[in-house]
Amino acid sequence: MMKLVLVIIFAVLPVVFACTCEFMQxxxxxxxxxxxxxxxxxxxxxxxxxxxxxxxxxxxxxxxxxxxxxxxxxxxxxxxxxxxxxxxxxxxxxxxxxxxxxxxxxxxxxxxxxxxxxxFTPQQIEAIDSHIRSNAYDRGCSACKIKKQYDFSMSKDNECRDVYEFPVQTSACVAGNDGTCGWVDVSQRRVQLPGPHDFTTRNPGTAPTEFAIHDPTPTPVTRQNT
CATH class of the missing domain: 2.40.50.120 (OB fold (Dihydrolipoamide Acetyltransferase, E2P))
Incomplete structure (x- = not known):
């Protein structure tokens, strides 16, 4: 009986220790x-x-x-x-x-x-490029923190929750002129940094409008020939 238990344990171990990836923005x-x-x-x-x-x-x-x-x-x-x-x-x-x-x-x-x-749409590609070349991501990493939606600790001015007003691929958490962090979408704004009035607050209880990171069955974008 003990041998059978050991066999079952070792058979399950590869599944238990399989690679698990925590979602990150x-x-x-x-x-x-x-x-x-x-x-x-x-x-x-x-x-x-x-x-x-x-x-x-x-x-x-x-x-x-x-x-x-x-x-x-x-x-x-x-x-x-x-x-x-x-x-x-x-x-x-x-x-x-x-x-x-x-x-x-x-x-x-x-x-x-x-x-x-x-x-990705051409606008999303351009947004990622703009975020990187304008150092928006770097500024966000140094000045802002991204907290999990279900972290119920008190939110601070230098934090963004991982719920999104904009598509995940084009969102960046950056600080406004007053130091308050919030989500912006460069695909709609070019490279201009946000002011505090530009931040849109989203209900933390709602789901992201678009979630394609590590999605096994995303829907391809149909590209128009120009």
Whole structure:
């Protein structure tokens, strides 16, 4: 009987210790990562003993964040991932990613920020680019904190709750002229920083209007040819 119990326990352990990813607003990941950009996977599952950790070979399409001498459009880079339960499952095609620079490439795991390019509208792509180039994410990280919706502690002026008035992909938590933090949507505003009158308060009990981060079945955006 004891042997049977042990067998059941060890059979369940891989499930218990499977990779679990806590949802984080893109700002929380992007502002702390070294590389953010659009890449296109060219070759998948190219792991070898010569280059440990290599998961895929990719072409850089556009760099939002990263040292120019290290990452340029049309450069070929490797995507790395550490072994374990959070080993990256490689997607094919063009996608937006963020990660840590490593050995001339980018290191990611299953919890890293990434979305297929076709799931973004041109306005959302422009918004992410604007947030990064205007340092809105960086200012938000240094001046503001993002707290969970169900954290019932008293809210402070330098905090944003993770409920969104705007789509998640285009939202940034930044400080206004009076130091109060709130969500803004650069896709509607360009790069102008908000004043305190620009912040829209949302009922904490409502759900986000759009939630596409790590959504396994997002709806692709139909692009119009111009």
């Amino acid at each position: 893109p700002q929380e990941k992007i502002c702390h990562d070294d590389f953010v950009g659009i890449i296109e996977i060219l070759a998948e599952d190219i792991r070898s003993n010569i280059f440990p950790g290599v998961m895929a070979r990719a072409k850089i399409v556009k760099v939002f964040k990263g040292k120019y001498q290290d990452f340029r459009p049309n450069d070929m880079i490797y995507i790395y991932s550490d072994p374990g339960s959070c080993l990256l499952d490689v997607w094919s095609g063009k996608q937006i990613i963020s990660g840590k620079t490593y050995n001339g490439g980018v290191k990611m795991d299953r919890c890293s920020f990434r979305e297929l390019f076709d799931y």
